[in-house]
Amino acid sequence: MxxxxxxxxxxxxxxxxxxxxxxxxxxxxxxxxxxxxxxxxxxxxxxxxxAPLDLPAEFVGSISQGSVKALMTLADGLKIETVLMKLNDRYTVCVSSQVGCPLGCSFCATGSLGFKRNLTDQEIINQAILWARYLKSKSAAIDNLVFMGMGEPFLNYDNVMKAIKFLNSQASLNIGARKISISSVGVTEGIKKMAKEPWQLNLAISLHATRDDLRSELIPTNKKYSIKKIIQAVDDYIEETGRKVMFEYMLIKDVNDSDEDAKALANLMHAPLYMVNLIAYNPTGKFKAPTSDRILRFKQILIDGRVNVTLRRSLGQDISAACGQLLGK
Ligand code: SF4
Structure with missing residues (x-):
């Protein structure tokens, strides 16, 4: 469409x-x-x-089990994935911003695909429209929209913002800005630009490590956007917007899940508007997830360090639709 x-x-x-x-x-x-x-x-x-309205897609999974993935075929034959998740009777749509991703994070299935191209604003919008149609049959609507699918949203900044502007407008799906989150590995130019946007969007940073050597292994683009640069950009963002920022920390067994890692993270999360969201790694082959005990211990160290921390239940593992698992197949 x-x-x-x-x-x-x-x-x-x-x-x-x-x-x-x-x-x-x-x-x-x-x-x-x-x-x-x-x-x-x-x-x-x-x-x-x-102007046919069809949005070709194959669905995997069932929303009654918590999440459904749609594999959408674009006009040029390329494929992207988008996911609908249900938690506490709220529906969250996770959209892709690129076909593949150029950043090649070592824990991420999408990164292993390489990069094909940016999505157009319309292709991003169509992912939301697809789920709005799906939810209509359940007499429901989209509650939240997150840019956590395939791709780094800040590398496709203009089309992401055009899509948000459209989806936020009253004449279209009217998704509130506060219900929309952009998740980035820390492309600081994007953080700076987003601070100037007129909407109250949510910013999430995929941190995953507190040391540059380890983070550069997990997220090669850390060589360009070091932890220090990201923290500086986030502090500037908070000063400009007064909004909270979520730091995503994916716990990977024996990589970033030790007590020392937790203490280092607690030290780094120094600002009142910093939030930490812990996510257990979704196995994509290379790494393993920590045990539940280790995750809870890690969380407790953050609580003891007075960090605002949540532990996200990972939905969609069974259908390869969880974070870092979207492959377009
Ligand atoms: S984690 Fe995000 S930025 Fe990294 S390769 Fe995957 S999609 Fe790209």
């Missing part, structure tokens, strides 16, 4: 016609023009031929 193309096809139709179509596409979330019964038959037939 291409909203800009639809607008072009509509040409000089009266304004109310646009509004009817916007309503049909983004409020009723139709997937076939025949469902737009308030449009004249000829217009519906014209749009069905010139």
């Amino acid at each position: 291409d909203w800009l193309k639809i607008k072009t096809i509509l040409g000089d139709q009266p304004k109310f016609r646009y509004q009817q179509i916007e309503r049909a596409l983004f409020k009723e979330v139709i997937s076939d023009w025949q469902e737009a019964s308030n449009l004249p038959k000829e217009l519906r037939e014209k749009l069905a031929v010139t």
